[in-house]
Amino acid sequence: MPLYGDIIVGVVILIGLLGIVIPVxxxxxxxxxxxxxxxxxxxxxxWAVLGVAVALIAITETVKYLVAGRVLRSDGIPNRTVVVGAVVGIVGFFVIPVVGLFLGFIVGAMLAELVRTRSTTQAWRGTVSASRAAAYTIGIELFGGLLAAGIWLGGAIVL
Structure with missing residues (x-):
């Protein structure tokens, strides 16, 4: 592949990595x-490079859900809190582009926890826990994406 082709692929991978952090x-x-x-x-x-990259991403995708679930279970937070936060976050994204996603998630998680616990202190604790679980998933997914990008870069240099 010519150098400009590798550069285009690299730019698309970079955009994908940014898409993990800024879920647009x-x-x-x-x-x-x-x-x-x-x-x-x-x-x-x-093709072997692709296989390794896909395997790494598949592993990290699985791990991110296991870790997030464990964090939520250890803090006694139901999955419903994250689901409500995600739904309100998606609505927030369209109301206030990009920033609304994060604000909406926090507001949605807080409302779900407020309904569940009927205590603002407990609701805030649940919101922080749900946000921490979401941050872990982003970090783990980014790690997998970076591993895949590194494998591709190594393959692009060698091949």
Missing amino acids: IPGTLLVVVAILVWAAIVGGWA
């Missing part, structure tokens, strides 16, 4: 698709 675009999916396109063009050992 499908981050990990974009990383995988970029590496898939690269592997299809380069061929040969590039």
Whole structure:
């Protein structure tokens, strides 16, 4: 693949990594698709690079849900709190682009916990726990995306 092709793939991977942190675009999916396109063009050992990258992302995607669930269970927070936070966050994203997603998540989680506990102190504790679990998932997903990007970069240099 010519250098400009590798640069384009690298830029798409970078956009995917940014999409993991700022969930406006499908981050990990974009990383995988970029590496898939690269592997299809380069061929040969590039398919092995794709396989390793996909395996790493699949592992980290699984781990992120296990870790988030464990954090929520250890703090006694139901999954419903995260779901309500996510739904209100999505609505918030359209009301106040980008920032509304984070604000909406916090407001939604707080409301869900307030209804559940009927205590602002307990509701805030639940909101912090849900936010911490969400931050862990973003960090773990970003780690997987960075591993996949590193595997691709190594493959692009060698191949």
